[in-house]
Amino acid sequence: MDSLRQRIIDEGENLGKGILKIDSFLNHQVDATLMEEVGETIAGRFRDMLPTRILTAEVSGIVPAVMAAKALDNIPVVYARKHKPITMREPVFIEVAPSHTKGSEVNLMVSPEFLDPEDRILIVDDFLATGRTIEALARIVQNSGATLVGIATVVEKIFEGGRAELAHWQVPITSVATITDMSEGKIVLEEPS
Numbered sequence: 438m439d440s441l442r443q444r445i446i447d448e449g450e451n452l453g454k455g456i457l458k459i460d461s462f463l464n465h466q467v468d469a470t471l472m473e474e475v476g477e478t479i480a481g482r483f484r485d486m487l488p489t490r491i492l493t494a495e496v497s498g499i500v501p502a503v504m505a506a507k508a509l510d511n512i513p514v515v516y517a518r519k520h521k522p523i524t525m526r527e528p529v530f531i532e533v534a535p536s537h538t539k540g541s542e543v544n545l546m547v548s549p550e551f552l553d554p555e556d557r558i559l560i561v562d563d564f565l566a567t568g569r570t571i572e573a574l575a576r577i578v579q580n581s582g583a584t585l586v587g588i589a590t591v592v593e594k595i596f597e598g599g600r601a602e603l604a605h606w607q608v609p610i611t612s613v614a615t616i617t618d619m620s621e622g623k624i625v626l627e628e629p630s
Contacts, residue, residue, distance in 0.1 A: 438478050440471060441614045442626050445592070451619050455566060455597055463563060463591060464497045475613050476504025479561060479589040482611050486586040488512060488559035490552070492574055494534070494545055495519055497563040501591050505561050515552065517545035517574060526550075530580050532573035545573050547581075554582030565590040565612055568599030575606055592616065595627070 450458040462468040479501070491514045493502035499516050506514045517532075518525065521544075530547045552558070558578045560571055571588055578585045585608050593600065593612030596619070600610055618625035 438474065438613050439629070440474060441591070442629070444468070444471060445614055445616075445624065445626060449624050451622050451624050453622075455594060455619055457564075457592065457594065457616065457619065457624065459592070463500070467500050469500075472500050472504045473507075475501050475591055476506075477508045478613050479505040479611070480508030483559050483587050483589060483609070484509060486559065486609070487557055488586050489555075489557045490515055490583075491559050491561050492517065492547070492552070492578060493561050494570055494574060498561060501563060502561040505559070505589065509559075513551070515547060517547050517577065519543045519545065521546055530577045532576050534570040534573035535567070536570075545570075545577065547577050549581065552578065552581035552583050556581070556583035557586045558583050559586055560588045561590070562588075563591050565593040565599045565603075565610070566597040568597075568602035571599070571603060575603070587611070589613075594619065 444462050448461045452458050491502045491506045494517045502514045506512045525548050532545050533542050536543050560574050587608050588610045590612045593615045595615050615627040617627050
């Protein structure tokens with residue numbers, strides 16, 4: 438998607454240690470038009486998989502997940518909470534995942550009332566780096582008895598190996614933009630095929 442690639446080139450900041458700052462359009466301020474285009478791109482790639490729900494992690498995965506859900510005929514979006522509200526009844530599906538930007542681990546929790554064994558789940562998140570957050574979401578899907586049908590991200594940092602770590606799920610994995618190198622302050626994007 439050329440518009441996303443261009444925004445990463447124009448506004449992305451390499452903060453070192455594999456951290457890409459794209460706060461001007463996704464991770465702090467959101468460009469709704471761009472994210473709508475991202476959602477349509479993701480939906481186009483997974484429509485034939487017939488997802489019935491999208492699962493993501495709060496916070497930055499929510500907007501692309503909602504836009505993809507809208508483009509997939511308004512299927513529901515469930516987001517894994519990092520803090521358990523008093524309205525979330527026990528038992529809950531809970532998995533631990535690292536936070537790359539916070540430098541610590543977080544709990545990801547989903548209420549069983551929003552994941553049914555009959556569901557076909559598409560995971561959508563902002564980044565695919567090491568794959569550990571998406572791995573935690575996939576385990577939640579597995580524990581619910583639902584079927585994981587695919588994984589989609591806005592940006593993939595392919596050099597961090599997440600795609601290989603997730604290959605055992607044997608589902609399609611796609612990213613709208615792929616970064617191949619962030620060494621020496623660079624941001625190198627894979628050429629579209």
